[in-house]
Amino acid sequence: MKYGKVLITLALIGSVALSGLALAAPKAKITPGMESLDVVHNGKTVTIRRIDDREARIPEAYNHPSRHCPPFCIQPMQIIPGVDTVGELEVLGYLKRISNGDRSVMLVDSRTPDWTNRGTIPGSVNIPWDKINIDVAGNFEIEAEAETLQDILVNSFGVQLNDGKWDFRKAKTLVLFCNGIWCPQSSVNIKTLIKMGYPAYKLKWYRGGMQDWVSVGLTTVKP
Template structure:
């Protein structure tokens, strides 16, 4: 990681409040970060690592053999100009949102059946097949244009002007799905880039929920 990217990572998580008992349990997120308070559905949620020494990865994420296609190992770079981020960067974006920053949205790209098993606190669910318009050879499902336009305008802050998309005031999106074998968020990012969404406004949490739960971070159910 170069110096500029290191600085960005530290800036995203810098300034997060650390409780007086930060080192009490010995199960911190980082040596100086105990927990992060965010909002999920308008309610406060504390993201922390579980202190249960017997906790294991949920069975839904323990499976290692998955048919490819569609569940192929994803590359580290999903599209030119799109940053791939990790847990600390996601926490930084979530904290910005909980502090009132409306220019950022963390997007759970999975369908409801998976979201109901648990999602990242502060994430907004926008199922992959509500965005994707070209998944030939993978899931073979196309989004309805009207529904896609509604998401881009009312959720992501884009504007449609005389048939052309204006993304100047669109939100920065941090998209994720189930893990490095899940193509849903990566396909959505490619679709958005193809439509003209600025690459610098798209972030990809490649590890997804599988990586999130593998380090014992808090999840919530609808």
């Protein structure tokens, strides 16, 4: 009888211990096989994971559905033929390549610094849309300075300038994003780069941007 009670007690202790381990393990995984991803942001390692808090809420900055159109119109699913529209898992895949030392890829935050200061995707580089834009007839009537644009193309994107002509053979694959499906900043930049001759297959568009990123509870960082 006593032996039976001991077995029951041990079983109860074991079940409590296992339930404790289950509670300690993160429930909000990114995928069934991925809990987190380490990336480098401004020289420091940042771990991207989902918020494991059922009481968490979307940040106030991304919690306003009403946007004046133009310029904040709903963007199409495909911005330019040949330019892939990607989601969170694809962005994480590119970030993994970057963290593994692949310098041929860059994640570009196309927003202005006032938005980036509220939080951005770890591992991204902030290159504001108005430093690239040349389409003054579009939604944003601000033209980038020629010297600034050239510096970004050559020193950030890996484009070469040979005899006054742009050479995109060694240009990086760019994954561009902004605030969300109502934000045209990254799409304007993609259109500009295409007009300049940037290969469409080297441009990727994270259409959901920051609004989708925070809506699934993924890590953000402030500069």
